[in-house]
Amino acid sequence: MGNTTMHFEGIYTPVITPFGEDHSIDYDAFAAQVQYLVDSGVQGLMVGGTTGEYYVESHEERVKLLEISKQIAADKAIVIFGTGSVNPDHSIKLAEDGAKHGADVILLATPPYSLPTQRELALHALTIDRAANLPIMLYNYPDRMGVNMEEEFFDRVGRSANFMAIKESSGDINRLHMLARDYPHIQTACGMDDQALEFFAWGAKSWVCAGSNFLPKEHLALYQACVLENDFNKARRIMSAMMPLMRVLEQGGKFIQSVKYGVTIDGRYSGEVRRPLRGLNKDDKRAMNQVVKTLKTTIASILAEDSAEQ
Amino acid sequence: MTDLLTLEEYQAVAADLNPASMSFVDGGFRPSVSGNTFESTNPATGELLANVAACNAEDVDFAVHKAREAFEDGRWSKLHPGERKEILIKLCKLVKRNSRELAVLESLDSGKPIADCESIDIPEFIHTLTWHAELIDKIYDQTAPVGNDAIAMVVREPIGVVGAVLPWNFPLLMLAWKIAPALAAGCSMVVKPAEQTSLTALRIAELAMEAGLPKGVLNVITGGGAEVGEPLGMHMDVDMVTFTGSTVTGRRFLRYAADSNLKKVVLELGGKNPCIVLNDAENLDKVAEQVVAAAFWNMGENCSAGSRLIVEAGVKDALLERIKAHARDWNTGNPLDPQNQLGAMIDAGHFAKVDGYLQQGKADGHDVVLGGGTENGTFIQPTIFDGVSNSDALAREEIFGPVLSVITVNSYDEAIAVANDTEYGLAASVFTANAKKAIRAAQAVRAGTVTVNCFGEGDITTPFGGYKQSGFGGRDNSIHAHDQYTELKTIWIDLSDDAVDGSVD
Numbered sequence: 114m115g116n117t118t119m120h121f122e123g124i125y126t127p128v129i130t131p132f133g134e135d136h137s138i139d140y141d142a143f144a145a146q147v148q149y150l151v152d153s154g155v156q157g158l159m160v161g162g163t164t165g166e167y168y169v170e171s172h173e174e175r176v177k178l179l180e181i182s183k184q185i186a187a188d189k190a191i192v193i194f195g196t197g198s199v200n201p202d203h204s205i206k207l208a209e210d211g212a213k214h215g216a217d218v219i220l221l222a223t224p225p226y227s228l229p230t231q232r233e234l235a236l237h238a239l240t241i242d243r244a245a246n247l248p249i250m251l252y253n254y255p256d257r258m259g260v261n262m263e264e265e266f267f268d269r270v271g272r273s274a275n276f277m278a279i280k281e282s283s284g285d286i287n288r289l290h291m292l293a294r295d296y297p298h299i300q301t302a303c304g305m306d307d308q309a310l311e312f313f314a315w316g317a318k319s320w321v322c323a324g325s326n327f328l329p330k331e332h333l334a335l336y337q338a339c340v341l342e343n344d345f346n347k348a349r350r351i352m353s354a355m356m357p358l359m360r361v362l363e364q365g366g367k368f369i370q371s372v373k374y375g376v377t378i379d380g381r382y383s384g385e386v387r388r389p390l391r392g393l394n395k396d397d398k399r400a401m402n403q404v405v406k407t408l409k410t411t412i413a414s415i416l417a418e419d420s421a422e423q
Numbered sequence: 424m425t426d427l428l429t430l431e432e433y434q435a436v437a438a439d440l441n442p443a444s445m446s447f448v449d450g451g452f453r454p455s456v457s458g459n460t461f462e463s464t465n466p467a468t469g470e471l472l473a474n475v476a477a478c479n480a481e482d483v484d485f486a487v488h489k490a491r492e493a494f495e496d497g498r499w500s501k502l503h504p505g506e507r508k509e510i511l512i513k514l515c516k517l518v519k520r521n522s523r524e525l526a527v528l529e530s531l532d533s534g535k536p537i538a539d540c541e542s543i544d545i546p547e548f549i550h551t552l553t554w555h556a557e558l559i560d561k562i563y564d565q566t567a568p569v570g571n572d573a574i575a576m577v578v579r580e581p582i583g584v585v586g587a588v589l590p591w592n593f594p595l596l597m598l599a600w601k602i603a604p605a606l607a608a609g610c611s612m613v614v615k616p617a618e619q620t621s622l623t624a625l626r627i628a629e630l631a632m633e634a635g636l637p638k639g640v641l642n643v644i645t646g647g648g649a650e651v652g653e654p655l656g657m658h659m660d661v662d663m664v665t666f667t668g669s670t671v672t673g674r675r676f677l678r679y680a681a682d683s684n685l686k687k688v689v690l691e692l693g694g695k696n697p698c699i700v701l702n703d704a705e706n707l708d709k710v711a712e713q714v715v716a717a718a719f720w721n722m723g724e725n726c727s728a729g730s731r732l733i734v735e736a737g738v739k740d741a742l743l744e745r746i747k748a749h750a751r752d753w754n755t756g757n758p759l760d761p762q763n764q765l766g767a768m769i770d771a772g773h774f775a776k777v778d779g780y781l782q783q784g785k786a787d788g789h790d791v792v793l794g795g796g797t798e799n800g801t802f803i804q805p806t807i808f809d810g811v812s813n814s815d816a817l818a819r820e821e822i823f824g825p826v827l828s829v830i831t832v833n834s835y836d837e838a839i840a841v842a843n844d845t846e847y848g849l850a851a852s853v854f855t856a857n858a859k860k861a862i863r864a865a866q867a868v869r870a871g872t873v874t875v876n877c878f879g880e881g882d883i884t885t886p887f888g889g890y891k892q893s894g895f896g897g898r899d900n901s902i903h904a905h906d907q908y909t910e911l912k913t914i915w916i917d918l919s920d921d922a923v924d925g926s927v928d
Contacts, residue, residue, distance in 0.1 A: 118458040268451030268632065272443050297485070298453045 119218065119248040121278045121300050121319040122340065123156025124332050125193060127164035129323075129373050130178065131384035138174055140181060142382040146326070147185045149381060153329035156319075158182050159220060161195025161207070163257065164323040164372055169387040172203065176210050183215040193250055197222035201237050208245035219245050220280070222252035223260050234262065235269035242273050250302060251279040253288070261288075267296050280304035280321045281312075284363075289315055307359035310352040313339035323368065324358060327375035328405070331355065331412045347419060354411035357404045367393060374401050427761040428523075433537055434759060436527045444473035444621075446482060446645050447628035449489040450638030455646070456481040463621060466534035467758050467767035467801055475621050478646035480654035483613065486642040487660050490584045490611035493639030500581050500609040504560040511556035511607060514627075514634035515549045521630065522549075525623055529595055530758045532622045534767030534801075535721065537759050540595075548599040551900070554883045555603035558905060567913075574916045579909035581609035582687065583662030586655040588676070589624070590668045591617035591769050592724040592823075597667050598624050600887075602641065604904040605665070613642045613661070615652055617668075619769050621645040648672065653679065656686075663687040663908070667726075667899075669821075670847075670892050677895070689897035689907055691726070691888055693821040694849030697842035698729035698878065699864060701835060702737040704854040705876075711745035717852060717878035718827035719753055719805045722765050724773075726893070727850040727872070727880050731818055732829045733838050739831050746807065746827075747793050755802050765825060767801045777803055777824030784808045784817050784826075792829070813841045821847070835860060839867045848890030852878045871898075 128150065131142035150158060160182050161167040161175045170178075175195070182192045194216035196207040201224055211219050221241055223234055242249060251270075255261045261283060270276045281288060282304030289308070292301050293315040302319040303312035309320050318340050325332040335355065338348035362368050369386055370393045376383035378401065386392060393401065428436070444463070445452040453476070454460075460474035476482075494500050499507065518525065526540040535544070567575035587601040594616060605612055616624040621643075628643045644651050652672070656664055656679030663686055666676050673690040680688045698717050704710050717729025734742055758766030768774040778797055785791060789811055794804035803824055811817050811828040818828050832838045842851060850872045853864040865873040871889040872881055880887055886898035897907035 118454065264450070264638075268449075268638070271445065271452030272629070274445060274454050295449060296451075296453075298456070 116246070116248050116275055118274075119191075119277055121157075121250070121302055123319055124325050124329065124336050125157035125159055125302065125319055125321045126150050126155045126325040126329065127159040127162030127321055127323055128178075128182065129326050129369070129376060129383055130165045130170065131373075131382050132387055133384055136385055136387055138170075138178070139382065139384055140177065142384060143178060144181050144185060146376065146381055146383075147182050150326070150329060151186055151189050154333060155190060155325055155329050157191040157193055158186055159193040159195065159321060161197070162193075162220060162321070163254070164326070164369055165195070166369060166387055166390075167195050167197055172206060172210070175207065176214055179211065179214050179216055191217040193218040193220050195220040195222070195252075196241055196245075197224075197252065199225055199227075201240070204237075204241050205244045208241045212245040212247055216245075216247060218248045218250055220252050221249050222254065223258040223262060225258045228259050231263050231265035232269065234260065235266050238266070238270050238276070239273060242270075242275050247275065248277045249275045251276060251299075252282065252304070253279060254282040254304070256283070264291070264295070267299065278302050278319070284308065286311060305363065307356065307363045309335060309355075310339070310345075310348060313348065314345065323372045324355075324362060324375065326372050327379040328358075328408070331408065334412060334416055347415065350415050351412055354408055354415065358408050361401060361404055365397075367397060371397070371401055374398060375405060378402060378405055427538060427541060430757070430760045430762075433527055433530075433761070436523060437531055437759065440524065440528055440531070442473045442528060442622045443625040443629055445476045445625075446478050446486070447625055447641075447643040448482070448486045449642065450632050452625075452629075455479065456485070461618065461646070463532065463619070465531045466619070466770055472531060473622060475645045477650065478644045479650045482644055482646070483651055483654040483658065486613045486644050487584060487586075487655075487658050489639040490613050490642055491660055493637060494581075494583055494611040498637040499606075499611065499640040502609070507607060507609065508556045508560050510635045511552055511603075514631050514636065515553050515556070517630040517634055518545070518549055518552070518627065521626070525595065525626060527759070528626060529623050530766070533591060533594055533620045534758050534769055536761075536763050536766045538761045538764070539721065541761075544593065544595050548595045551596070551599040551883050552603045555607040555905065558902065559607040562902070562905070569915075572917070572919045574918060576914040576916070578912050578914060579608075579906070580912055582908050582910050583610060584660060585610045585612045585908060586658070586661045586664040587612055587614045588652050588655065588664065588666040588668065589614065589616045591620040592721060592726075594620035595623045595627070598627060600667070600899040600904070601665050602627075605908040606636070606641065608905055608908040610908050611640050613644055613655060615644050615646070615655055618645070618647050656680065657683045659684045661686055663689070665689040665897070665907070667691040669693055673895070687896065687907075690895040691899055692849075692893050692895075693847055694726045694728070694889065694893050695731060695819065695821050695845050695847045696727055696729050696850045696852075696870070697731045697733050697845075697868065698852045699838045699842055699854065699868075700732065700734040700738060700742055701838065701853070701855040701857075701860065702735040703856045703860075704738060704742075705856040707738070707742050707745050710854045711742060711749045713852070713854070713878040714742075714746055714827070715749045715753065715805075718807075719750065719765060719825045722768060722803070723825035724769060724823050726821075728823075729850075729852055729878055730822060730827060731813075731842075732827055733832055733841050734829060735835075735838065736831050736833055739829070743792060743807075743809065743829065750793050750805050750807070753805055755798070755804055765802070765805065768803055768824065771800060773823070774800055774803065777822055777826065780817065780820075780822045780824065780826060781806060787815065789815075789817065794825075813844050819845065835864070839864060842868050846891060847893045849888075849893035850874070850880065
């Protein structure tokens with residue numbers, strides 16, 4: 114039978130994968146990044162997400178990243194393990210190994226390129242579910258995958274109680290409305306960084322945010338204001354301060370590179386990106402530096418003002 | 424229906440089942456809002472079948488909202504009747520294709536003998552659904568004879584959102600009795616299966632989605648009576664509740680209706696049905712066979728069970744001998760074994776209740792002519808008590824178990840008087856070779872269905888429901904079942920406009 118409902122509440126960081134100059138994974142740097150995030154108080158880690166460049170990692174690499182994360186996170190943060198792959202068989206194997214190596218949740222995405230029908234997608238999802246029998250966070254990201262998870266998909270996968278949440282990364286606000294109104298039992302996690310405020314307003318309680326790789330405190334502040342304090346005036350100010358970063362990330366065309374550079378600015382090793390991506394140029398880096406600095410200062414002052422009032 | 428399998432083959436089918444266990448709302452499965460579940464177990468073994476969503480008023484509200492949305496936008500209610508028929512017929516085909524799985528699931532969930540599930544419940548489900556689906560594009564409305572100055576049309580429209588609350592004794596068949604006419608009529612539904620037997624209704628909902636039934640039209644909310652049944656009965660946006668079950672619960676639905684929006688209520692309740700055998704009854708072997716079937720079929724967990732044998736003294740001994748002989752052929756045991764005619768009682772609580780009647784009957788000194796024993800806290804032997812007076816609890820209360828009470832009478836008139844001396848009036852049987860007596864008896868007994876020289880409930884073409892405290896507000900089966908899910912509307916069109924006869928200007 115299904116697992117007990119897991120409540121997704123908080124900041125879930127899709128952890129970057131630091132690559133060395135030879136493009137092999139620097140597991141020590143990864144461990145340091147995970148340790149940093151756990152110490153920063155994020156509620157969960159996502160291993161094998163888009164930000165982690167899963168699509169250019171081998172099965173063994175992905176499982177090893179999971180093992181390291183679990184070891185460090187222990188019971189301080191949950192670990193969500195990505196099972197995405199072009200090849201559904203690989204996803205099934207990842208799901209099996211995810212369960213074997215202690216993943217708390219699996220992330221289940223639509224397979225890219227094959228353009229399955231909604232029925233085919235649902236059968237695929239149910240197969241992966243059987244392989245892991247863990248709580249599932251769905252991952253809807255049509256820009257990268259070519260397909261959306263539509264209503265027929267949700268209706269069909271509903272047969273298993275493991276489908277508990279969805280990381281919605283389509284950017285289509287109407288989908289958020291549809292999810293909130295018609296599928297209230299599926300918890301919505303913000304997967305589109307520049308729409309976090311809107312997600313929280315519609316009742317989402319979690320945010321899978323790449324920026325928390327280097328700005329966990331600031332992302333936690335927005336979660337705190339929206340979900341714990343229900344203070345959307347303050348939240349709007351925080352989000353407004355974050356918007357320049359969101360613009361760079363979501364609309365800048367160099368999402369992963371920017372996140373990794375953010376980690377570098379923050380003083381940890383983030384390394385190279387694997388091909389076909391290339392790192393940021395000087396101008397991009399300068400822009401990131403500026404954006405991050407301004408953001409930190411502004412949010413710090415909003416938080417200081419808030420604590421002064423108390 | 425396909426041939427029966429062996430016990431081992433059925434066990435293999437059972438091992439492969441993966442029952443859906445969440446509520447079905449708006450075209451998909453959903454956990455309860457609270458996330459709570461309850462255990463659905465196999466009554467014959469106590470084995471866990473599924474952790475079923477334990478819904479509450481919030482889930483009911485959401486389902487009603489979705490059913491209302493579906494009804495109002497006409498995705499089903501305004502569909503051409505022929506298209507509704509097509510989708511329901513497709514559902515029948517899917518049920519047929521999955522009939523083995525459904526039969527095993529039904530047997531596991533309810534304790535019913537697999538042979539009955541295969542040969543009665545599933546085929547009857549399909550037959551009922553087909554009949555109402557085929558009916559829907561053949562019903563004409565009327566015009567009233569109102570003269571030439573007007574046209575008055577009398578039309579039937581689907582009543583709206585129907586709440587259907589089901590019993591556990593025929594989970595699939597009662598589902599069909601409710602959803603077939605209501606869906607064919609164009610209504611949207613929120614179905615609450617009995618807590619003990621939710622699994623096949625969920626599977627049917629899934630197949631209905633497969634068949635193309637639009638979202639929101641058929642919703643299944645699982646859970647208890649207080650948590651789901653009452654909110655459904657009290658809901659201000661439910662137009663009608665159809666309920667089959669105990670008289671006690673039936674009363675509650677009337678109260679809910681009065682305390683909420685005066686929704687229409689149709690009740691199909693309990694029975695303490697007489698089986699009258701007169702001295703001139705022919706072919707006592709056949710009579711005995713029918714009496715046994717009436718009393719013990721479905722473990723006596725049947726509101727139309729012939730639980731009171733009212734027999735004239737002259738024929739009693741001869742008949743009882745034959746009844747005993749026939750009843751011995753009814754094996755009790757593992758419901759999945761096709762050799763067994765009697766399965767398990769629905770649950771421990773009900774077992775204890777029926778066993779209580781057995782113990783009380785014995786303590787009161789009634790003769791146990793047959794059976795009287797129990798096994799494993801699950802199975803009850805077919806039992807016959809002789810020497811029962813119609814004032815005894817054994818003759819007045821609905822036991823809902825395989826217990827037959829024999830009441831001896833000395834005349835036709837006494838037989839009719841005893842038969843009618845009950846608060847119930849669901850069904851009755853009369854056995855006599857005298858045609859005049861048979862018809863008089865059929866007229867004299869106050870019950871919704873009276874069968875002569877046989878036991879039965881009629882079929883899909885005949886209405887089923889009760890007199891007195893056995894029912895209220897409508898009938899299952901037949902075109903009358905269709906009618907109860909509709910509202911009558913008069914459309915009056917004035918033709919007296921001067922322009923019509925050209926007299927203006």
